[in-house]
Amino acid sequence: MKSNSSKIAMKKLSGLIYLFLSILFISPVFAQKLTKRKVAKVFKNSEIVNNHYTGFALYDNETNKPIFELDANKPAIPASNTKIFTLYTALNMLGDSIPGLRYITRGDSLIFWGTGDPSFLHPDLKSRKIYDFLKNSDKKLFYSHSNSSTDFAGSAIYQIAMVSMPVIENTGRAYTDKDGKLRLSPAFLEKSLKMDTTYHPITFTIRRDEETNSFTYPNMPVPANFRQTLYLVPGSELTTSFLADTLKKQVNTLNMRLPQNAKTLFSIPSDTLYRRMMLPSDNYLAEQLLYVCSSLLPGKLSVDSAIAYSSRNFLSDLPDKFQWRDGSGLSRNNLFSPRSIIKILIKLKEKINNEERLLNLFPAGGVSGTIRTAYKTDNGSPFVWAKTGSLSNVHLQGGYFITRKGKKYLFSFMNNNFLIPTADIRNEMVRIITDFHNKY
Known part of the structure; x- marks a missing residue:
């Protein structure tokens, strides 16, 4: 029979074992919870993020509540994170397919207007619905440019200007053929190509006139395998020439106002265009997408009108004052706070209401888009889906x-005005987000 002292000792031992098991199996759950204090410590100890403006916001995906914020109310240049706002605008204004053409028929004529849809003969989107519609029509074709705000709507920061009906991204190609002769494609551009003996570039390069699609080349031997993309000034003449060359039929120009009863022909699924804009961060598609949105508004096509409409109707609940100037984020006049970016991420999530579809529109770390090589996967599976943004001295x-x-979070990680290599900023962001993933 055991003594009372033995019983007491056994109870104490049992208590110690229970305490040990509690520490071993229960405490880590709480110890590894992602908290404000722990995130703050990570940022305090980071030499990289403390030598420039860093704005950061981390929110719980389930509650949409903040866990940690660092200067999250301060506006900063968002670069290509601006495309998230363009995406949200398009999701609110456009349906499941992109409006590709407006048209009416009058007698033996088919009269059509562009909507800004950039997918027409786009080399990566491979959309043929508009092409087949025009190609197979037995009517005379008339293109009206009257709903374009200007023939050249792009500013100096855009290599490819916006236009109501872009064809092949409004680009041409210069190359040497198998006989070593200089050629332009589409071929109709060759009539505007001339030699300029006063033009002396370091290497053989074709030069375009600033305001017209006239080209000059130097009096130099054409290099073998020469290739150059030609960025063209858009306008009604270019569009009709492109269409005639592509369709192999006559296309006439008509200055006719777009009537309210014009029919709409849709081109490609909207998500196809959105994904192509978001994953490689295509600036041209982003600008044209806002053009498409503006085609649903009164007046002529305009990025400004789409931004103004979206700001009034879809973004009035952003937590901080913002400044939005373009669709792509190339303008340094865009200003959004980390909290506003978090808010648009929440609104996107609620608007789409389908996690698989939502994440499919974002670059996936280690798998696709602009963060394919930045992050590694976790046993083959991505754990971060994020839009990047980069300009000189800006990365986010x-x-x-x-x-x-299995805990899900939303984050905005903004870096502005740094004077160290962008790679150092990117690597530190990746290190911090990966560490959160691994530990919590």
Whole structure:
């Protein structure tokens, strides 16, 4: 029979074992919870993020509540994170397919207007619905440019200007053929190509006139395998020439106002265009997408009108004052705070209401888009889906990530005005988000 002292000792031992097991199996759950204090410590100890403006916001994906914020109310240049706002605008204004053409028929004539849809003969989108419609029509074709705000709507920061009906991204190609002769494609551009003996570039390069699609080349031997993309000034003449060359039929120009009863022909699924804009961060598609949005508004096509409409109707609940100037984020006059980026990520999530579809529109770390090589996967699976943004002295990410414990978060990580290599900023962002994923 055991003594009372033995019983007491056994109870104490049992208590110690229970305490040990509690520490071993229960405490880590709480110890590894992502908290404000722990995130703050990570940022305090980072030498990289403390030598310039860093704005950061981390929110719980389930509650949409903040866990940690660092200067999250201060506006900063968002670069290509601006495309998230363009995406949200398009999701609110456009349906499941992109309006590709407006048209009416009058007698033996088919009269059509562009909507700004950039997918027409786009080399990566491979949209043929508009092409087949025009190609197979037995009517005379008339293109009206009257709904374009200007023949050259792009500013100096855009290599490819916006236009109501872009064809092949409004680009041409210069190359040497198998006989070593200089050629332009489409071939109709060759009539505007001339030699200029006063033009002396370091290497053989074709030069375009600033305001017209006239080209000059130097009095130099054409290099073998020469290739050059030609960025063209858009306008009604270029569009009709492109269409005639592509369709192999006559296309006439008509200055006719777009009637309210014009029919709409849709081109490609909207998500196809959105994904192509978001993953490689295509600036041209982003600008044209806002052009398409503006085609649903009164007046002529205009990026400014689409931004103004979206700001009034879809973005009035952003937490901080913002400044939005273009669709792509190339303008340094765009200003959004990390909190506003988090808000648009929440609004996107609620608007789409389908996690698989939502994440499919964002670059996936280690898998696709602009963060394919930045992050590594976790046993083959991505854990972060984020839009990047880069300009000189600007680099950021905004999106979603999941931890190994299955906890989901939204984040905005903004870096402005740094004087160190962008790679150092990117690597530090990746290190911090990856660490959150691994530990919590």
